[in-house]
Amino acid sequence: MRNFLLGALLMALLALGVKYIIDLSDNEKTEIESSGLILNQIKNVGKLIVTEGHFSDIITYKNDKTYFKLLSSKKKIIVMVNANVQVSYDLKKIEHTIDQETKTLTITKIPEAEITINPEIKYHDIEEGIMNKFNAKDHNSIRKIAIQKLDKKIQESTLVTNSQNRLISELQKLYILTSSLGWTLKYQDTAIDSQVSIEKLITP
Template identity: 50%
Template sequence: MIRKIGIGTGIIVSIFLLFKFCEFKKNDAEDLNYNTNLIQQQIVNVGKLVVTEGHFSEVITYKNQEKYLLDMLSFEKKALVIVNADVTVAYDLHQMKYDIDEENKVITIISIPKEEIKISPDIQFYDVEQSKLNPFTADDYNKINKSVKANLAKKIEKSSLKRNAQNRLISELSKILILSNSFGWKLQYKGEVIKSEKDFNQKIKL
């Protein structure tokens, strides 16, 4: 009789422990799913256009000469070109590619979009000199516009504009790092674990 009671008690305890184990696994799975959804939502929130703006000015003297009669006769046209340009450097983080490994609790950033540089020049012409045999044409304006954008691109490379945009990018990506660390997840980029903004700075190159 005592033996039967012992067996019965053992079965009840086993069932109780099994139930508790299943309940624990269920709660653990629910927590993992909740954390994953929360992290995904944060990445969506971060996925915005990070923009840094700048202003550049320059003055260009444009000259062109048409020659006739074995270069004995020439007609020149020239103008003073003043340029004021608004420049934006942007990262569209909606284009960022990433992978979430729920089993190992790892977020991997696969790729970060390249910066988008937009130059919007306002070009004004002064002291325009031309002749009927060598007037300003649409081709001249296209050449000037192309030259202006090329010069501005060089100025942008030498300025701090791209660096400032990169710093803002790192600041946005660090929000993902903070959230992942708070849930005990790891964040990886280019095959290495990212532990701080400094790690991002070393990995993201202009």
């Protein structure tokens, strides 16, 4: 009888041990599968977001030169600028870490917006002095001024806002997935607890 009870106890302990190992294995398998889903989602959002727009501006460029403090020579030109503009985020450049123990996905870096301006410059009403002609340096200066003015317009436009909204939409997909799997999504040192908090973190 005593041997029977001892045998039964050993069998029970063995069964518990086997169950523990199986449960541990299943848990590790689940965590690996969760990590795989998250990595796959990061891969899916790792694409190029491009928002396009068109801008135009008119610039009056003037340049005055004085020779020997007596002679003055002036030049002036009206410049019409039309530009196709792209605001893009290359989400392949997102940097992240995954901690399976704490079930945390941390986004450490989000790429900055890349603004591409392709201006078409047309010149009108050219006025120049005998000793003050337009040259390559003037054209470079005009192009630089045009791009600076366009960049200011772009920064104040809905084009940048729209591209940010598309970025936020992609990041929200990561939040939805991590939240559904019981994981925590963080941006740098800040935990994201809702889709709204992503917008607050990303939007300046």
